[in-house]
Amino acid sequence: MLLLREQWIRAKYERNEFEFIEKQEPYSAGYREGFLWKRGRDNGQFLSRKFILSEREGALKYFNKQDARDPKAVMKIETLNATFQPAKIGNPCGLQITYLKDNSTRNIFVYHSDAKEMVDWFNAIRAARFHYLQVAFPGASDEELVPKLTRNFMKEGFMEKTGPKHTEGFKKRWFTMDDRRLMYFKDPLDAYARGEVFIGSKENSYTVLAGLPPSTQGYHWNHGITIVTPDRKFLFACETEAEQRDWIAAFQRVINRPMRPQEYAVEAHFKHKP
16 A cells, blocks of 8 residues: 555655646546456456546446457446555555446456556546546536545445344355445455445434344354344344444444435335345
């Protein structure tokens, strides 16, 4: 992370890229092409893959073969996010890219040996997102748009969970809270979540409680959390009291925030998932 922070500071203060348009790197030009090491979805191997970011096409694409005409994946800038994850990926220049595919989150893990190259890719994604949002929200100010460019996850970590009947044994899963989406994975580097839970607002009957219902069995960790939604209760267990407090605080921040109009559409998608 130190390498990335150094390049970020140099871009902002030494190269003045954030202040003077003419000093900005090519990442602000609306197109970027290059090779990144990408983790394989199934085998976990990192292999060199060609990536193209095109504002004109409104997408970030990657190709499995250098001379391939058709991309392996097309990630719309509309739902694209990027966050530095050196510890999780196991590389000082690791970047986690997420996007929505059929209303489910897809993770892509990449890195580059050159920290400046990785920071430039991150800034290219932010620049593409900024130009997309300027068109999508023409009345919004730059100050309103900048926080929407990319986001860090609110919290990540292991918890135990049980199924909808609350009679299944609790299983240890990796959880990621991305705004109102709570996702759980068997492994932190899985491409797709095993499941996703929408966390709405208290005005819409979402609440978080410390502890589990008295009849609950099958958990190994003793610090429970119950999330109540309009449709069902979700039961989780944390290893430590500190983790329980941190998760409850993260859930409470989201639940205390009124839902925006577009979030109601997201909630409806969750309710109609097969």
